[in-house]
Amino acid sequence: MKKLLSILIAALMMVGIMSVASAEVAIDVFQLKVEIDPMLQEFVKLYSEETEGVTVTAETLGGGADYGGAIKAKLAADQMPVIYMIEGAGGYDLWKDYIADMSTCAWVADTDLAYYSPEGKPVGFPIAMEGFGLGYNADILAAAEIDPATLTTFSAVKAAFEKLDGMKADLGLDSVVSCGTSSSGGLWWVTSQHVFNAYYAGYLDYNDSSVHDNCLAGVVDTERLTAFATYLGLLYQYSDPEILINGNYDAQVAAFAAGKAAFITQGNWIDPNMAQLGAEFPMGYISHCYLEEPTQGLFMAAPSWFVVNSQATPEQQAAAFAFLDYMATTEAGANYMVNEAGMVPAFKSVTQLPSGQFSKALVEASARGGNYNWYFGQNPDGFNQYTLGPIFELYGVDNDLDAFVADVTAAFASIVE
Amino acid sequence: MKRRGWVDALFIFPCALAFVMVIIFPFFIGIYYSMTNWDGVNPAISWVGLANFTGMFSQPQFLYSFMVTLLYTAINIVLVNVVGFLLSLLATSKARLRNLYRAGFFVPNLIGGIVLGYIWQFLFNNVLLNVGQSLGIGFLSSSLISKPNTVIWAMSFVNTWQYAGYIMMIYVASIQSISDSIMDAASVDGANYFKRISKILIPMMANAFTITIFLTLTTSFKQFDLNFSLTNGGPAMRFMGKAIRSSQLLAMDIYSTANGLNRMAEAQAKAVVFFILLVVFSLVQVYINKRREVEA
Structure with a gap:
């Protein structure tokens, strides 16, 4: 009996040793873009099959769920993923002890949109390029004899809104603009x-963060803010109040797709929705024009980045770096990003073009130049939702421009308190 | 057979261990965290004393959440219990189909709060709105959950719709336990229906009221899921000079502080205050109701 037992134990130990010797490196990706989940699952499967000794799995957190809270829960459960996402400075500051330096990776040289740590190290892999402006329905503008190329100043946009508003019945419009601002509609x-990003970044060089830096230091430019507030008030005034105050994403996008609104305040991520809703009319972007200085610049940046957990094993980190390199620099990776997931790639070597009209407009604007960065992601955690959110929603209800300017001014002053 | 102390202790041990590990231990860790600057990730934690506790009472959002939660709780204690009681009278009456009523009133309680919130959001924002607009009913012609002064009532209405059936079941059980002979004797003595209910039925149900008022108090004070999916804290309003969220109840305010603003320690401090308030309110309520039971 004793002999049998010792043989059994020896056999078990052998199995243990052998499984260590042929150890597969397993890495997991934890991300929040629900719309690309099936494509990412296919891509990690493909990569795992092609790469000896590495298994990549991907997990997606459902739409609208609390991603930040979910990673914290994973950390608390000692299941910190190897690759996860951050959405800007707030996320970086929180997770900096769990973020690896990716200077050695090949993809870094191929993009302008990597996330850099304050020490200047590339730490974030740009998942895609996203962008927005004021989207328009070209058929409706043509019917009203408005050339979108002329809509480059505040007064031109205002005149166009007024003209369209007067022709609503003829054009079959419910409202000129489809815009939403409510917290209950999400x-x-x-x-x-997004719209407020025009205040931070509009009319400035791509890397000029001076206006936003001042905001974070508690100071707003009242003249600029008043001009922006006047423009925002115009968007609100010509929006359908039901969508503005109660509507959700589906209602906002559907109104535009059905030709019930001539403009929409959404980014290129609505391309798949446009396809689903069968909207085939020509569409494009104008800028958010709140000054008289002509501009066609769109607001484009990487909205989120993959980061690698620096507390994972060195083998896992190396495998994660290789995986991200593969995604950025190979044909299969480009195919996944552009054709499968329908994203605008953040990498210069990728030449394939996305099929969505708004995404194409972004690629064209990118080639044209004169575009603007995103800064809202650098605000403190929750500031956009819980401090600015109610202010913007209230402005949609009471249309009180002075109160709005005072509220926003006080909100930024409270950051430094 | 002789009972041995250590055998008893051994049987209790698994349960006691689980209780200590998941209830007692986190409770005290939570109190500790409420006096630090913990953010949920960073292991470097420093002691800040009572700063989190004093800070919350100067936040307009927290103060409003506090007030609106008390209002919401008060409305619901009355509304849910009155409706639940009336339904229980119907379900125990001699009306036809009373068993169908009983099941039907209970069914909303089986739908999860999140799902229910989305369903009612659609009803408020689309169905009721269209009905109101096409029939020209003034108060329905703008969505009830888009106005700060109606949103709490709309939420209370949905909560009552969901919860009254459950409370009804407790009342039904209590009414059925009262002997028919007492009621029959009262009606022979000439007491009419309302007299019988107010003088006999309600006093004899005092212990049921203790339970139902306790349940409605605690569940509406702790309301989160319905709040989250129906209104998500909106609409915005102005309070103490600041733009705030007008339907963010206390539980959701704690959630927003923790997961939105990422101030874990402050949220924990709010949770401690929340806990103390809930214990005080429910103890007072049970004490008052129990006295009525003794009299009855």
Whole structure:
């Protein structure tokens, strides 16, 4: 009996040793873009099959769920993923002890949109390039004899809104603009992040962060803010109040797709929705023009980055670096990013073009130059949603420009308190 | 057979261990974290004393959440219990189909709060709105959850719709335990229906009221899921000079502080205050109700 037992133990130990010797490196990706989950699953499967000794698995957190809270829960459960996402400075500051330097990776030289740590090390892999402006329905503008190429100043946009508003019945419009701002509809980010980014970045060089730096230091430019608030008030005034105050994403996008609104305040991520809703009319972007200085610049940047957990084993980190390199620099990776996931790639070597019209407009604008960066992601955690969100929503209800300017001014002053 | 102390202790041990590890231990760790600057990730934690506790009472959002939670709780204690009681009278009456009513009123309680919130959001924002606009009913012609002064009532209405059936079941059980002979004797003595209910039924149900008021108090004070999916804290309003979220109840305010603003320690401090308030309110309520039971 004793002999049998010792043989059994020896056999078990052998199995243990052998499994260590042929150890597969397993890495996991934890991400939040629900719309690309099936494509990413296919891609990691392909990569795992092609790469000896490495298994990549991907997990996606459902739409609208709390990604930040979910990673914290994973950390607490000692299941910190090897590759996960951050969305800007807030995420970087929180997770900096778990973020590896990726200076050695090949993809770094191929993009301008990597996330750099304050020490100047590339640490974030740009997942895609996204962008927005004020989207328009070219058929409706043509029917109203408005040339979108002339809509480059505040007064031109205002005149166009007024003209369209007068022709609503003829054009079959419910409202000129499709815009949402409510927290109950889950659209607080449309105005308090994206449209407001025009204040931080509009009319400045791509890397000029001076206006936003001042905001973070508690100081706003009242003249610029008032001009922006006047423009935002115009968007609100010509929006369908039901969508503005109650509407959700589906309602906002559907109104534009159905030709019930001539403009929409959304980015190129609505391309798949346009296809689903069968919207085939020509569409494009104008800028958010709140000054009289002509501009065609769009707001484009990487909205989120993959980072590698620096507390994972060295083998896992190396495998993660190789995986990201593969995604950025190979034909299979480009195929996944562009054709499968429909994203605008952040890498210069990728020549394939996305099929969505808004995404194409971004690629064209990128080639044209004169575009603007994103800065809202660098605000403190929750500031956009819980501090600016109610201010923007309230402005949509009471249209009180002075109160809005005072509220925003006080909100930024409170950052440094 | 002789009972041995250590055998008893051994049987209790698994349960006691689980209880200590998941309830007692985290409770005290939580109190500790509430006096630090913990952010949920960074292991470097420093002691800040009572700063989190004093800070919260100067935040307009927290103060409003506090007030609106008390209002919401008060509305729901009345509304849910009145409706639940009336339904229980119907379900124990001699009306036809009373068993169908009983099941039907209970069914909303089986739908999860998140799902329910989205369903009612659609009803408020689309169905009721269209009905209101096409029939020209003034108060329905703009969505009830888009106005700060109606949103709490709309939420209370949905909560009542969901919860009254559950409370009804407790009342039904209590009514059925009252002997028919007492009620029959009362009606022979000439007491009409309302007299019988107010003088006999309600006093004899005092212990049921203790339970139902306790349940409605605690569940509405802790309300989160419905709040999260139905209104997500909106709409915005102005309070103490600041733009705030008008339907963010206390539980959701704690959630937003923790997961949105990423101030874990401050959220923990709010949770401690929340816990103390809930214990005080429910103890007072049970004490008052129990006294009525003794009299009855």
